[in-house]
Amino acid sequence: MVNALIQLSAEKAANDGRRFKYETGATTAVFRFGSLARAAYCPRQYYYAERDGDDEPPPEARTRRDLAFRYPELREASDGELAAEPIERSPTGYRAALDGLAARDDWDELVAPSRREVLLAGRKCRGVAHKILAGDPPTPTFVSPGRPPERGVWRPQRVRAVAMAKALAWEQEREIPRALVEYPAHGVVRRVRLTTRNRAAYRETVRTLRELDGPPPRVDDEAKCAACDYREECGVRTRSLRSLLGL
């Protein structure tokens, strides 16, 4: 199946000019950061997306990501100006969140990163780091258009963060012990350290992709399926979000 996907991807890339999803054979495949994150969410969703060449974020995601490059301006913005932005907090709450970010040691680099939109090519994975903050060592960041969990970072984004750190480590031939995930619509920045747990999640995802041989089984997670664009094709019956939330 992986070989079939490689061929399918090559044909699609040749047809529409996109990059190859895989650069080599199954055992030495190089996976995109986005593919790893999707597979960490649900391997079956990854399978559908690869088949359909569905790897473009929606336009609204770009608008939200752009917020991460405008923190100082947004911190000074009026209530009316913030009301016109795709932020997920009240203007007062959002400015307070940015004030909190401004107290971070890496604030100067967060607002004026040394490198932006950097294509990283690692041994097993490649993709774009939205920022690379200068430092010893440097820190790659992923800018999420979504919302953060109560604490920490969602698992697919932890897998992506590890992938980014590993690719940067490969490029710079040094250890990169952490990455950041920014949630600019909420004014939140979270750290992902390359702990044993996070490395294991990354390795497990890479292994899952390498061993893919046909459509993977469905995940047993109704909340995930309710948010999945493939739920009808997948044949999953989900309750409405209201009922999931007990409303």
Ligand code: SF4
């Ligand atoms: S509906 Fe659920 S099981 Fe099916 S692809 Fe989506 S997340 Fe995976």
